[in-house]
Amino acid sequence: MKYLRTFLLALQVEFSSRINIFGWFLCSLIPSLLLILVWFAILGERESISGFTKGDFAVYYLFITMGWYIVGGTFGISTGRKIKNGMINTTLLKPYNVVLGQCLEEQAWKAISFFLALPIMVFIVFLLRDNISIHLSFGHILLLIVSLILGGINFALIQGLVGISAFWITEVWPVDHLRVILLSLFGGLLVPLALMPSAVRALSDFLPFKYMFYVPVSILLSKNSNPYLDAGIQLLYIGILFGIYTLVWSRGIKKYEAIGI
Amino acid sequence: METPVIRVKNLKKYFRVAQKGEGFGAAVASLFRREYREVKAVDGIDFDIHAGEMVAFLGPNGAGKTTTLKMLSGILQPTSGEASVLGFNPQERNPEFQRQISLVMGQRNQLWWNLPATDTFLLNKDIYKVPLDQYRLILDELVELLDLQDVLSSPVRKLSLGQRMKCELVASLLHRPKVVFLDEPTIGLDLAMQKKIRAFLKEYNKKYNATIILTSHYMDDVKEVCDRVILINHGRKIYDDQIKKLISEYAHEKYLQVDFENEVSKEALEGIGKVVEFGGLQAVIAVPRAEHAKKAAELLTRFEIDNIDIQEVELEDIILKSFADHV
Ligand SMILES: Nc1ncnc2c1ncn2[C@@H]1O[C@H](COP(=O)(O)OP(=O)(O)OP(=O)(O)O)[C@@H](O)[C@H]1O
Ligand SMILES: [Mg+2]
Numbered sequence: 001m002k003y004l005r006t007f008l009l010a011l012q013v014e015f016s017s018r019i020n021i022f023g024w025f026l027c028s029l030i031p032s033l034l035l036i037l038v039w040f041a042i043l044g045e046r047e048s049i050s051g052f053t054k055g056d057f058a059v060y061y062l063f064i065t066m067g068w069y070i071v072g073g074t075f076g077i078s079t080g081r082k083i084k085n086g087m088i089n090t091t092l093l094k095p096y097n098v099v100l101g102q103c104l105e106e107q108a109w110k111a112i113s114f115f116l117a118l119p120i121m122v123f124i125v126f127l128l129r130d131n132i133s134i135h136l137s138f139g140h141i142l143l144l145i146v147s148l149i150l151g152g153i154n155f156a157l158i159q160g161l162v163g164i165s166a167f168w169i170t171e172v173w174p175v176d177h178l179r180v181i182l183l184s185l186f187g188g189l190l191v192p193l194a195l196m197p198s199a200v201r202a203l204s205d206f207l208p209f210k211y212m213f214y215v216p217v218s219i220l221l222s223k224n225s226n227p228y229l230d231a232g233i234q235l236l237y238i239g240i241l242f243g244i245y246t247l248v249w250s251r252g253i254k255k256y257e258a259i260g261i
Numbered sequence: 262m263e264t265p266v267i268r269v270k271n272l273k274k275y276f277r278v279a280q281k282g283e284g285f286g287a288a289v290a291s292l293f294r295r296e297y298r299e300v301k302a303v304d305g306i307d308f309d310i311h312a313g314e315m316v317a318f319l320g321p322n323g324a325g326k327t328t329t330l331k332m333l334s335g336i337l338q339p340t341s342g343e344a345s346v347l348g349f350n351p352q353e354r355n356p357e358f359q360r361q362i363s364l365v366m367g368q369r370n371q372l373w374w375n376l377p378a379t380d381t382f383l384l385n386k387d388i389y390k391v392p393l394d395q396y397r398l399i400l401d402e403l404v405e406l407l408d409l410q411d412v413l414s415s416p417v418r419k420l421s422l423g424q425r426m427k428c429e430l431v432a433s434l435l436h437r438p439k440v441v442f443l444d445e446p447t448i449g450l451d452l453a454m455q456k457k458i459r460a461f462l463k464e465y466n467k468k469y470n471a472t473i474i475l476t477s478h479y480m481d482d483v484k485e486v487c488d489r490v491i492l493i494n495h496g497r498k499i500y501d502d503q504i505k506k507l508i509s510e511y512a513h514e515k516y517l518q519v520d521f522e523n524e525v526s527k528e529a530l531e532g533i534g535k536v537v538e539f540g541g542l543q544a545v546i547a548v549p550r551a552e553h554a555k556k557a558a559e560l561l562t563r564f565e566i567d568n569i570d571i572q573e574v575e576l577e578d579i580i581l582k583s584f585a586d587h588v
Contacts, residue, residue, distance in 0.1 A: 002387040009384060013375045016416075090371035092336045093364050095356035096388050257276065258337040260366075 002096060003104045010108035021109060025117045028068065032061040050194050055131040056221055060192055063217050066121055069114035071152040071212055075106040076179070079163025080172030086260030099160045099249075140219065143227055147216040150234035155212045157241035167252030182207070188214035194223065208237045265309035266440060266472050267333065272342035274303040274328050302328040304496030305342065310474065315466055317487035317504075318476040319580060325496040326476040330442045333474075334364040346440060360389055363438035367445035370425070371432055372417040378428035379413050382435060389436035396435065403431045406461055423454045430458070434465065441465075443475040447482055459485045480576045492583060499587040504576075511579040515553040516572040517546045522565035533560060
């Protein structure tokens, strides 16, 4: 229960520090709203582009904004920094997974942000209600939840890899930046993959990035031809990434210099 | 004899450090051509330590003390050589091993900065799987011993250095480790607090037959807490034995500190022994240990004396001397 405890402590820290989560949420909302407006303008009088209606675009970007608090995160950077300056020394001593601990700590602000953002989101959906139409069966909802969790694990593994790259390099942010670019391009974060050039789409099938946000959002919009297969591939990628992660960690820890005092 | 708790054989740690000259030009140059230097932080150390021993690791700055402790606690991989602690290879970081050790670093914090120390204690309780009733017992005992009642509910960031250090000790000892590595545990603490922590460590050692290895630059830590010293310099061991023995080996002398009624000459005193300090009305004279009583009597008969003190050579002096002898 040590990781649950970590999460609870991190929650307490969030509550006590009262940082402006709300402000952050509004900032992250603006790009999404802009993209929605852009696509509304492009669509003009047309019904849809590549099967995406106005409502689909709205749901897509709003979902990615909210989904960020479930799937996303930034603990790769903080993990990297802690490795670099030897701050993991005291945790490395203990029967405790340093990177998993960092990940669990991060879930605190994600959870708080999610619930703070929820009312605003409901309000926006209410404004756009005439455009939005979602039909989901119970089974679909269940699959969506599973897919979000699997996506989150995939994303966390990538972040973990970004973090432990600090065993070799001085700064992890360029690596993290690369991750953002790859995710925007091949993970559908910027533009739905269905609207991307076919080369990008083809490549994205062989990369893990679309199995983080894109698969769950497609399930929500009922756009996967075979959602169960997609979820299965998500699971497969968890296996692959976990294997890579374990290997990289065991190599990295041998190089770890345990800087400090 | 029982098998040692800690066994170290020819342990080495070499670091590769990029070299850079002074200033901006050198920084640019280093972008293109980087030169590396090998730092032999630990260069072939051997020792055995048995259960319940209290050992001091002494050596000048950069001697390799911290590096050795890091390797023994499993956070740093040796370049070569062997280390075994409680029958485990530390670098495997086996949870069973980790539950039985602790490393306290005077300047590294495990406490959650924005929360009261008790929250970190609870987390450690979970990490080390300490049963709740046992946790309460140990916590009460430690809090009492270290006089911590009043600080437990304030956020750690609001505590003083000494209060933090004490909380750090509690957090590190909640799981009752059998082997405790302490890296300068009394650094920056006031004298009363240093004394308390020393007393506490001795008590902990006695009560649980814990093995304690401590580094410090304060000789009082060493004198009061430890039975045995290991001196290291430039990554190598230069001395390893009981402190008593070290003192008797090096302390062939005692110091006579004398205050005279009238001014005396240095030459006159040199007949008695080696004059270490001289100030006309005061002097410190080193005399052979076996003859110190005779020499003191001789002083009393030959000079008008106000006061005379017979002193042991300080451990500091002995350590410095033994380092000098082994260069
Ligand atoms: N990560 C590292 N990279 C390169 N060199 C290092 C590293 N860590 C330690 N060293 C070097 O290894 C040597 C031993 O350092 P160590 O910290 O073990 O000394 P110490 O005996 O603990 O000294 P002090 O009394 O100052 O704490 C020093 O010369 C130090 O510069
Ligand atoms: Mg040190």
